[in-house]
Amino acid sequence: MTGPDPVPPGTPSAAAAGGARVLVTGGAGFIGSHHVRTLLGPDGPAGVTVTVLDNLTYAGNPGNLDPVRDHPAFAFVKGDICDQELVGGLMAGHDDVVHFAAESHVDRSILSSSEFVRTNVLGTQTLLDAALRHGIRTFVHVSTDEVYGSIDTGAWTEDCPPRPNSPYSASKASSDLLALAYHRTHGLDVRVTRCSNNYGHHQYPEKVIPLFVTNLLDGRKVPLYGDGGNIRDWLHIDDHVRAVELVRTRGRAGEVYNIGGGTELTNRRLTGLLLDACGAGPDRISYVPDRKGHDRRYCVDWTKIRDELGYRPRKDFATGLAETVAWYRANRAWWEPLKQTAEALR
Numbered sequence: 001m002t003g004p005d006p007v008p009p010g011t012p013s014a015a016a017a018g019g020a021r022v023l024v025t026g027g028a029g030f031i032g033s034h035h036v037r038t039l040l041g042p043d044g045p046a047g048v049t050v051t052v053l054d055n056l057t058y059a060g061n062p063g064n065l066d067p068v069r070d071h072p073a074f075a076f077v078k079g080d081i082c083d084q085e086l087v088g089g090l091m092a093g094h095d096d097v098v099h100f101a102a103e104s105h106v107d108r109s110i111l112s113s114s115e116f117v118r119t120n121v122l123g124t125q126t127l128l129d130a131a132l133r134h135g136i137r138t139f140v141h142v143s144t145d146e147v148y149g150s151i152d153t154g155a156w157t158e159d160c161p162p163r164p165n166s167p168y169s170a171s172k173a174s175s176d177l178l179a180l181a182y183h184r185t186h187g188l189d190v191r192v193t194r195c196s197n198n199y200g201h202h203q204y205p206e207k208v209i210p211l212f213v214t215n216l217l218d219g220r221k222v223p224l225y226g227d228g229g230n231i232r233d234w235l236h237i238d239d240h241v242r243a244v245e246l247v248r249t250r251g252r253a254g255e256v257y258n259i260g261g262g263t264e265l266t267n268r269r270l271t272g273l274l275l276d277a278c279g280a281g282p283d284r285i286s287y288v289p290d291r292k293g294h295d296r297r298y299c300v301d302w303t304k305i306r307d308e309l310g311y312r313p314r315k316d317f318a319t320g321l322a323e324t325v326a327w328y329r330a331n332r333a334w335w336e337p338l339k340q341t342a343e344a345l346r
Helices: 030-039 062-068 084-091 106-111 114-133 167-186 208-217 237-250 267-277 303-309 317-330 332-344
Strands: 021-025 049-054 074-078 096-099 138-144 190-195 197-199 222-225 231-236 256-259 264-266 285-288
Touching (some): 021 030, 049 084, 062 074, 096 237, 114 138, 138 167, 167 190, 208 222, 208 267, 208 317, 208 332, 222 267, 231 267, 237 256, 237 303, 256 303, 264 267, 317 332
Parallel strands (some): 021 049, 049 074, 138 190, 197 231, 222 285
Antiparallel strands (some): 231 264
16 A cells, blocks of 8 residues: 655645645635635635745746745645646645646637646546545635526526536536546535636636737737627636635535626627727727627526525726726736747647
């Protein structure tokens, strides 16, 4: 019988942690890095220590973690969530896992789905196996409303069956079901969150809001799919991270929690707001053929997390969007190299 996996150097020790020792996968990405900055910020929970595990693929940016780089309760490990030995060693030194790491861009999944299956399904399975082996206290699996498919009217509740329509959402639905199966089969404390569309600062400029804002700031056109009538609910990262923390600290094992933002917009209406915010006119819209399998509308019912955990979105969309546009306007040094690299690879 083998002993416990070794703990990699730099992992915060149990003695250093007056509170939870949290392993955050994908913690150099858009939402994961904000979660880490929030945990280790002045208003974060007392005594928490954080280790980020991130493979630093194209969307992982180590600069996102600069504000906490020198924090005594922070450690960073570059690595793949499919690496069983590395993952096992990290699990041995932690209490909770918040699992953000994922391939997440629908367009990329349509072009090639293999990385989505490997990272989102096999990577999640590797993490779950290690969490079970090392007695992790709480495993928060961060997912998406896209697993439900498209809904014409009303809103999905957590007991609606997944009906994904893209390779990306299918891989996330698979990982959700796998995570929940580890709770039902093994008793692992797994809690799944399914959020609506996120926006805010530090978002990689392939997603619609940062793509459109950065294009407009550069005097370029914005590509609007189809007739622009697809509807999304928008959730600011501040609200998303707060909801994830509520689920980690107060949620129930084996439960799914929808997280909504409360602002439904057609893509056409969103584009108009972005044009106004950047001082551009409708001539800057380039209508492009619709995405394959493009879901028409997403909408989640977040009554459960409101009633059980007291969640409500606090950031109104007008304020959040204005702050987001201002951030991209002021932080060209962050996003220009990302766009240049992406365009060079096309």
